[in-house]
Amino acid sequence: MSTPATPTAPDGTPAAPDGIPAAPDGTPAAPGDTASPTPTSSPGAARLDRVIVGWLTLLVVIGTLYAVLFLPLYLGVVPVPVSALLGAGVVFLAIRLSYRLTGSMLAALAPALGWLxxxxxxxxxxxLGYPLVIGDWRATLLLGVGALAAAVGVGLSWGAHQLAMVARTRAGDGVRPPDVPGVTTQRTPAEH
Incomplete structure (x- = not known):
């Protein structure tokens, strides 16, 4: 008698019957688990990740300074505040990279707080008696787009963090989100 073939994902990893790649222990992974962070396990690598997050935060602060200094840029007679958009992109990417490196929401917040x-x-x-940030629509654009980029970056990192928690809970590693009063959850017999 032959044994049934184990389904595999396109990359060759074992998959559940529904086609979702399985975790290394054979349990199906969450559908969005590919976006979950992969924090390193060795203390030296974790320390290096924290140093990189510190450098990213410093990069965001320096980028904010350059965005402010180049805000009054003109192309002929037309104001071109492209530095506000570039600064917002740096903020967003630094937040997402910080979370991907460490898996920590505090690390993801560091570049956002540095920008703020x-x-x-x-x-x-x-x-010399003159404000650095000029008081017109370009200043509003700089602050608004930067705040929006920080909010979206932190929000996406928070969503990935929540997906990772759900995937760990489904994998059964014992990590459960905190219970909310008034909300009942079904527990397995092993959890009673």
Whole structure:
């Protein structure tokens, strides 16, 4: 008698019958689990990841300074605040990369907080009696687009964090999200 063939995903890993790739222990992974972070396990690598997050935060602060300095850029007589858009892109990518490196929401918040502190400080700074951030629509664009990029980056990182928690709970590693009063959950017999 022959044994049935084990389904495999396109990359060759074992898959559940529904085609979702399985975790290394054979349990099906969550459908969105490919976006979950892969934090490193060795202490040296984790330390290096924290150093990289620190450098990314410093990069965001320096990028905010350059975005402010190049905000009054003109092309002929037309104002071109492209530095606001580039700064927002740096903020977004730094947040997402920080989360992917560490799997920590605190690490993902570091570049966002660095941007916020730098942007607020530079907004109130004066040089030779003149404000660094000019008081027109370009300043609003700089602060609005930067805040939007930070919010989207942190929100997407939070969503990936929640997906990773659900996947770990389904895999049965014992990590459960906290119970919410008034909400009942079904528990397996092993959890009673």
């Amino acid at each position: 502190v730098a942007a607020v400080y530079l907004s109130f700074s004066r040089t």
